[in-house]
Amino acid sequence: MKPGLFAILALIVLIPVGLLAALGVRLARDEREMVRHRLDALVDGRLADVDASIARLLEQRGRELERVTEIGSFDPASIRAAVRGARLVRQMFVLDGKGRLEFPSADKEPTETERAFLARTDRIWKDKERFARPSDGTTAAASGWYAWYADNDLNLIFWRRAEGGKVVGTEVDRIALAADIVAALPDTAAARSGTADTRLSLTDSAGRAVYEWGAYEPGKKEKPRAALPLSAPLGSWKLSYFAPASDLDATFGKSSLLPAMAGAAALALVLGGLAVLVYRESSREARLAHERVTFVNQVSHELKTPLTNIRMYAELLEDSLDEGDERSAAYLKVVVDESRRLTRLIGNVLAFARKDRHKLALRLAPGCVDDLVAAVIAQFRPALEGKNVKIRFEAGAPGIVMLDPDAAGQILGNLLSNVEKYGAAGGLAHLETRAQGGRTTILVADKGPGVPAAERERIFEPFHRLSDKATDGVSGTGIGLTIARELARLHGGDVRLVDASEGAAFEVTLDTPPAEGGCT
Amino acid sequence: MGNKGFHVTGLAALAAVVFITQVAPAVAEDKVKLKIATGSGVVQAGRTERAFLKVSLTGFALPEGGARAPVNVAIVLDRSGSMSGEKIAKAKEAALLAVDRLGGDDTVALVAYNHTVSVLVPSTKVSDRTGIRKAISELFADGNTALFAGVSKGAEEVRKFIDRNRVNRVVLLSDGLANVGPSSPGDLGYLGSSLFKEGISVTTIGLGGGYNEDLMAELARRSDGNHAFAENAVDLARIFTYEFGDVLSVVAREVVVEVRCAPGVRPIRVLGRDAEVSGQNVYARMNQLYGSQEKYLLVEVELPPGADGATRELATVHASYANTVTRTTDVLGGSVSVRYSASPDAVAKSAVDDVMVSAVELVANEANKNAVLLRDRGNVVEARRVLDNNASFLSDNAARYKSKKLDRAATMNRGHAEALNPAAGKDWNVQRKAMRDAEFEADMQQAW
Numbered sequence: 001m002k003p004g005l006f007a008i009l010a011l012i013v014l015i016p017v018g019l020l021a022a023l024g025v026r027l028a029r030d031e032r033e034m035v036r037h038r039l040d041a042l043v044d045g046r047l048a049d050v051d052a053s054i055a056r057l058l059e060q061r062g063r064e065l066e067r068v069t070e071i072g073s074f075d076p077a078s079i080r081a082a083v084r085g086a087r088l089v090r091q092m093f094v095l096d097g098k099g100r101l102e103f104p105s106a107d108k109e110p111t112e113t114e115r116a117f118l119a120r121t122d123r124i125w126k127d128k129e130r131f132a133r134p135s136d137g138t139t140a141a142a143s144g145w146y147a148w149y150a151d152n153d154l155n156l157i158f159w160r161r162a163e164g165g166k167v168v169g170t171e172v173d174r175i176a177l178a179a180d181i182v183a184a185l186p187d188t189a190a191a192r193s194g195t196a197d198t199r200l201s202l203t204d205s206a207g208r209a210v211y212e213w214g215a216y217e218p219g220k221k222e223k224p225r226a227a228l229p230l231s232a233p234l235g236s237w238k239l240s241y242f243a244p245a246s247d248l249d250a251t252f253g254k255s256s257l258l259p260a261m262a263g264a265a266a267l268a269l270v271l272g273g274l275a276v277l278v279y280r281e282s283s284r285e286a287r288l289a290h291e292r293v294t295f296v297n298q299v300s301h302e303l304k305t306p307l308t309n310i311r312m313y314a315e316l317l318e319d320s321l322d323e324g325d326e327r328s329a330a331y332l333k334v335v336v337d338e339s340r341r342l343t344r345l346i347g348n349v350l351a352f353a354r355k356d357r358h359k360l361a362l363r364l365a366p367g368c369v370d371d372l373v374a375a376v377i378a379q380f381r382p383a384l385e386g387k388n389v390k391i392r393f394e395a396g397a398p399g400i401v402m403l404d405p406d407a408a409g410q411i412l413g414n415l416l417s418n419v420e421k422y423g424a425a426g427g428l429a430h431l432e433t434r435a436q437g438g439r440t441t442i443l444v445a446d447k448g449p450g451v452p453a454a455e456r457e458r459i460f461e462p463f464h465r466l467s468d469k470a471t472d473g474v475s476g477t478g479i480g481l482t483i484a485r486e487l488a489r490l491h492g493g494d495v496r497l498v499d500a501s502e503g504a505a506f507e508v509t510l511d512t513p514p515a516e517g518g519c520t
Numbered sequence: 521m522g523n524k525g526f527h528v529t530g531l532a533a534l535a536a537v538v539f540i541t542q543v544a545p546a547v548a549e550d551k552v553k554l555k556i557a558t559g560s561g562v563v564q565a566g567r568t569e570r571a572f573l574k575v576s577l578t579g580f581a582l583p584e585g586g587a588r589a590p591v592n593v594a595i596v597l598d599r600s601g602s603m604s605g606e607k608i609a610k611a612k613e614a615a616l617l618a619v620d621r622l623g624g625d626d627t628v629a630l631v632a633y634n635h636t637v638s639v640l641v642p643s644t645k646v647s648d649r650t651g652i653r654k655a656i657s658e659l660f661a662d663g664n665t666a667l668f669a670g671v672s673k674g675a676e677e678v679r680k681f682i683d684r685n686r687v688n689r690v691v692l693l694s695d696g697l698a699n700v701g702p703s704s705p706g707d708l709g710y711l712g713s714s715l716f717k718e719g720i721s722v723t724t725i726g727l728g729g730g731y732n733e734d735l736m737a738e739l740a741r742r743s744d745g746n747h748a749f750a751e752n753a754v755d756l757a758r759i760f761t762y763e764f765g766d767v768l769s770v771v772a773r774e775v776v777v778e779v780r781c782a783p784g785v786r787p788i789r790v791l792g793r794d795a796e797v798s799g800q801n802v803y804a805r806m807n808q809l810y811g812s813q814e815k816y817l818l819v820e821v822e823l824p825p826g827a828d829g830a831t832r833e834l835a836t837v838h839a840s841y842a843n844t845v846t847r848t849t850d851v852l853g854g855s856v857s858v859r860y861s862a863s864p865d866a867v868a869k870s871a872v873d874d875v876m877v878s879a880v881e882l883v884a885n886e887a888n889k890n891a892v893l894l895r896d897r898g899n900v901v902e903a904r905r906v907l908d909n910n911a912s913f914l915s916d917n918a919a920r921y922k923s924k925k926l927d928r929a930a931t932m933n934r935g936h937a938e939a940l941n942p943a944a945g946k947d948w949n950v951q952r953k954a955m956r957d958a959e960f961e962a963d964m965q966q967a968w
Binding site for chain 2: 076080084085086087088090109110111112113114173174175176178179180182183184187188189190199209210211212213214215217
């Protein structure tokens with residue numbers, strides 16, 4: 001029983017805790033997933049914001065560059081003067097109505113920087129349609145950006161249509177533009193305020209970092225959490241976002257897993273504590289009961305021998321008593337009856353002890369059930385009649401059968417003892433025997449208060465005693481019915497409480513194979 | 521240009537010609553002085569000749585106790601890992617020293633960078649000294665070197681108070697190689713050019729043997745700032761003192777010099793500083809002139825043959841600048857002529873020492889650059905030879921024009937040649953920084 005109890009308690013503790021933990025983990029995972037999505041959206045939003053701010057800056061610079069090109073006349077002096085004052089402009093150029101480069105020109109006393117410009121943009125001028133018509137063939141735009149690759153990076157030209165079909169453009173100084181973008185983006189001290197440490201990185205067409213900000217220091221090979229190419233015309237530049245992996249847990253993840261786990265742990269603690277208590281209490285009770293039985297068992301053993309002697313000598317005395325010594329005979333009878341009762345009691349205790357040690361065994365012998373019942377009735381008659389209980393016996397098992405007379409006697413004795421103790425108020429003890437096909441049924445009924453429905457099975461448990469008026473003030477060991485049932489089961493039958501209109505009715509069934517002979 | 525050819529050209533030019541200076545009119549106390557002169561007032565008649573044309577501008581002395589132009593400066597400090605220890609400590613001391621020299625009308629920003637940039641003190645009036653001092657003293661060093669972004673952010677802080685009446689400047693201190701963002705000397709040169717157009721100069725101070733002197737010099741040159749090599753952190757206080765001395769003495773801003781050569785006269789090259797040459801015209805700009813300091817433009821021109829006794833106008837010069845004391849835009853002008861003579865003696869006698877000293881200095885400077893280039897290519901022997909020749913060239917001319925400056929330059933060149941000898945066991949890396957520093961000072965007429 002104990003390992004079983006232990007297993008049950010363990011299950012009682014582990015199952016809810018496990019369920020709660022699993023639920024918690026799942027909830028936390030779901031939340032984590034949700035938070036990750038939210039965070040991803042947040043990060044994407046942040047990158048998009050940066051991209052938008054750079055796009056705005058470029059738009060603004062586009063207008064600025066357009067203003068730079070708005071000079072009265074496109075003579076070299078005016079153009080050079082305009083370039084000198086425009087920090088974003090490396091060179092300005094003018095295409096004539098036919099898309100030919102008008103300025104700068106090798107024929108117009110070019111400065112050194114103009115010569116360098118002509119050399120590095122040589123291949124652009126071969127594509128004359130470039131600034132005049134948009135690539136998609138729609139209506140020609142009035143102005144726009146033109147991007148080309150040189151020096152391993154993206155270079156930009158801002159151009160606009162001018163009077164007389166001319167196109168005037170400015171070659172943007174990409175370094176100055178980069179410095180401008182850097183200046184417009186947050187610095188690390190500013191980025192630090194409030195939010196967790198992250199790192200944003202802006203890389204150029206060749207993947208080189210142009211600018212980085214944020215206090216987080218990513219590893220050399222660390223992959224960005226998110227990346228976004230910039231909007232045109234800086235489409236080959238890229239923004240990357242880095243954040244520590246623990247960032248997610250730090251912000252949200254752990255906070256959701258932790259309570260779930262803490263809840264499970266608390267529940268485990270409470271349930272575990274309860275289980276330990278229950279286990280200890282139950283094992284204490286069992287131990288106490290065991291100790292009690294052992295004690296009683298030992299005492300009973302010690303009592304058995306003197307009791308047998310008392311009974312034997314009392315019965316001898318009874319036989320040798322003079323006729324007419326009514327008083328002495330009556331006294332002696334009491335001594336005999338009481339010693340029998342004690343014998344029965346001790347028999348029960350010893351049987352219970354043997355049962356506990358699984359040492360109950362039957363000793364079958366041929367015998368007559370009716371005779372046996374009659375003998376037991378005879379033993380109880382004085383006591384029952386002393387309580388105004390009438391005894392009615394309907395004998396129906398007269399054949400000789402194989403049975404353990406001691407066991408059967410003990411069963412009947414226990415039942416009649418109960419009638420005497422609890423059912424005497426009904427004024428009737430009804431006994432009935434039947435024999436059928438190798439089985440014998442003995443009914444013992446009374447008209448007493450009976451057994452409440454809820455207690456019908458529990459009365460067979462050891463040390464269980466009904467607590468009501470009927471049992472108040474009645475002493476007993478609480479093992480009588482247990483022993484009776486145990487012995488009957490050993491005998492191939494059972495003791496059951498059967499339905500009765502009033503009082504208690506116990507039905508004893510015994511497996512009694514027929515034997516030779518008849519009852520005396 | 522090969523060393524030999526150059527050498528001959530230089531001497532030929534010096535052998536050429538004398539005469540004529542026309543000083544700008546109205547040399548008032550608070551006006552910049554314009555001086556136009558040729559290497560000699562007389563040139564050899566009958567053949568195509570070359571001459572050096574020096575256009576110099578000298579800032580007037582700031583009036584005693586008078587108002588100076590307010591300064592709008594961003595101090596950009598490299599705080600990458602290599603700066604840790606004494607370097608950052610001395611840099612902080614120097615920065616504190618600089619802040620102490622500024623007045624309540626000046627604005628200052630403090631930007632520090634390693635792999636990323638932090639604007640520690642956004643541009644603010646110097647009246648709040650405690651906040652600035654605190655930010656400086658809390659600096660510590662670690663990480664990489666995002667020099668480009670540091671300068672970009674520093675410039676952005678300067679822009680907040682940018683004004684043509686202010687001295688707008690970024691002072692950059694770095695000891696390391698730029699490795700985040702655009703990092704080539706060319707790229708940083710473009711950044712300098714762009715800032716120059718906004719009227720912002722970048723002074724670059726290289727500390728120790730680990731920085732890229734080409735990049736730092738280029739950034740300063742294109743933006744018309746100063747450049748200095750601080751071999752040790754203890755030099756920083758001195759350099760910051762010089763730099764802020766300059767910054768606090770600016771008398772003219774947005775200086776424009778236009779040289780229009782006369783018909784037949786062709787500009788061949790401009791020595792030292794950058795200038796635009798288009799046909800007959802030379803155009804140069806400076807962000808500022810400092811009090812009592814001379815800055816000049818040196819142009820080598822080719823003039824057509826002339827008859828003995830004839831006079832030819834070489835060029836007219838126009839200059840303009842924003843006067844920071846009077847808050848006016850002043851215009852200056854003048855012209856210069858030479859006389860042809862058949863007598864070599866007359867030509868020799870007409871040499872103008874001041875112009876020739878400048879010419880010799882810048883010509884020698886070109887040779888010096890060439891020597892660095894040769895050494896970079898591993899050609900130590902040739903580099904030494906160039907430097908030795910250069911030293912002789914300098915000492916010859918030092919004697920001829922009785923110039924202590926050229927004599928010092930000769931000594932330095934000889935020293936550099938000596939140091940290149942592997943037996944000397946000198947660190948080329950450090951020597952190269954010192955040479956770049958000296959070249960820069962000569963080209964840009966930096967006074968320190």
